[in-house]
Amino acid sequence: MFPDSINTLIAALGQLPGIGPRSAERIALHLVQASPDGVRALADAMVQARERTRFCDRCGALTDQSPCAICSDPRRDGTLLCVVERAVDLLRIEKTRAYRGRFHVLGGKISPLDGVEPKDLRIAALEQRLQAEPIQEIVLALGTDVEGDATSHYLAKRLARPGLKISRIAYGLPVGSGLEYADELTVSRALEGRREMHE
Amino acid sequence: MFPDSINTLIAALGQLPGIGPRSAERIALHLVQASPDGVRALADAMVQARERTRFCDRCGALTDQSPCAICSDPRRDGTLLCVVERAVDLLRIEKTRAYRGRFHVLGGKISPLDGVEPKDLRIAALEQRLQAEPIQEIVLALGTDVEGDATSHYLAKRLARPGLKISRIAYGLPVGSGLEYADELTVSRALEGRREMHE
Numbered sequence: 001m002f003p004d005s006i007n008t009l010i011a012a013l014g015q016l017p018g019i020g021p022r023s024a025e026r027i028a029l030h031l032v033q034a035s036p037d038g039v040r041a042l043a044d045a046m047v048q049a050r051e052r053t054r055f056c057d058r059c060g061a062l063t064d065q066s067p068c069a070i071c072s073d074p075r076r077d078g079t080l081l082c083v084v085e086r087a088v089d090l091l092r093i094e095k096t097r098a099y100r101g102r103f104h105v106l107g108g109k110i111s112p113l114d115g116v117e118p119k120d121l122r123i124a125a126l127e128q129r130l131q132a133e134p135i136q137e138i139v140l141a142l143g144t145d146v147e148g149d150a151t152s153h154y155l156a157k158r159l160a161r162p163g164l165k166i167s168r169i170a171y172g173l174p175v176g177s178g179l180e181y182a183d184e185l186t187v188s189r190a191l192e193g194r195r196e197m198h199e
Numbered sequence: 200m201f202p203d204s205i206n207t208l209i210a211a212l213g214q215l216p217g218i219g220p221r222s223a224e225r226i227a228l229h230l231v232q233a234s235p236d237g238v239r240a241l242a243d244a245m246v247q248a249r250e251r252t253r254f255c256d257r258c259g260a261l262t263d264q265s266p267c268a269i270c271s272d273p274r275r276d277g278t279l280l281c282v283v284e285r286a287v288d289l290l291r292i293e294k295t296r297a298y299r300g301r302f303h304v305l306g307g308k309i310s311p312l313d314g315v316e317p318k319d320l321r322i323a324a325l326e327q328r329l330q331a332e333p334i335q336e337i338v339l340a341l342g343t344d345v346e347g348d349a350t351s352h353y354l355a356k357r358l359a360r361p362g363l364k365i366s367r368i369a370y371g372l373p374v375g376s377g378l379e380y381a382d383e384l385t386v387s388r389a390l391e392g393r394r395e396m397h398e
Contacts, residue, residue, distance in 0.1 A: 001293045003263035009248040012241040017229045018222050029287050030216045031245055032252035032261060039249040042211040043242035046230055049208040050238040053231035062231060064202035088228050094200045 006032055060105030060122055062087040077101045079136040085109050096188040109151040137165040205231055259304030259321055261286040276300045278335040284308050287379055295387040308350040336364040
């Protein structure tokens with residue numbers, strides 16, 4: 001029913017997160033009737049963002065420079081390190097403006113069913129940072145699902161060192177869910193209510 | 200908080216219909232972590248679709264050739280002409296597979312408050328088609344809001360000719376709404392239940 005070029009566009013849009021078939025069609029029909037300059041600007045913005053974005057070598061955050069803006073900001077509290085699963089989770093925490101420490105992105109969580117073992121995560125890099133940086137507290141901000149829980153306990157045990165406090169955000173994070181869908185207040189409260197973990 | 204290139208992308212995505220700030224962010228973060236080839240393919244699909252899509256000179260449909268596939272399909276019933284507001288509405292009717300006639304896209308509806316007068320719509324072109332084509336029935340498939348209603352009555356009066364039947368789709372179309380949000384069954388029933396209009 002649609003010209004081929006529109007069908008191709010609908011299929012490509014349908015791959016995006018949260019975009020169902022109906023939304024894809026609606027956006028496609030909007031685009032083919034929008035100003036050509038506007039469409040080209042959007043297309044360019046996509047390609048540019050993808051090409052310029054990389055992961056920070058130190059913390060694993062999404063950035064266009066490495067080390068990233070957070071790692072290289074001297075006003076950040078270098079004694080506090082927040083560990084998150086994915087780069088996206090870091091942004092959720094930044095949005096709360098309730099945290100002034102630095103970050104470490106694990107790159108996932110331990111999940112034997114998905115074949116993700118500790119060695120597949122950035123845990124060795126985290127241990128190196130514990131030696132190189134003046135970190136006094138690690139705040140584990142992983143999801144509260146089974147794997148996130150297991151990963152938190154694994155890390156609490158593996159990272160335990162004399163004089164290092166290991167806490168975990170807790171308050172308000174819905175059980176069985178990840179950070180991605182939590183609102184800013186919930187994440188903010190979860191940070192405030194973090195509790196120290198024991199092996 | 201985001202690198203500039205991601206902020207630019209989020210702003211551009213937020214201009215799309217049905218995409219709020221949260222969705223725009225989610226899609227942007229997906230894209231900057233997706234395969235570069237996939238992102239480029241999506242960007243190309245947008246630009247290609249926009250460049251290739253035009254309006255059919257005859258009926259006003261979205262097409263990549265003119266006359267469009269519907270206007271040039273000899274299996275279509277040339278005695279039946281369905282009049283819709285926008286090119287998108289035509290696609291809603293095609294989806295029902297309940298209609299085998301041809302189309303005419305008005306390009307809007309009469310709306311004095313928005314400065315849209317009859318001369319701004321493709322009504323003269325519609326009258327030319329009535330002379331050139333073997334049209335026996337016009338099916339008005341405009342929205343059921345005030346302007347759509349007024350436009351239908353205006354057309355019923357202006358297009359009235361001996362031997363020409365003018366009907367209007369009716370059944371099931373929610374009052375105060377346009378074709379864009381109706382499901383296929385509703386549009387299908389509205390077609391079946393069309394009623395002849397009198398001046």
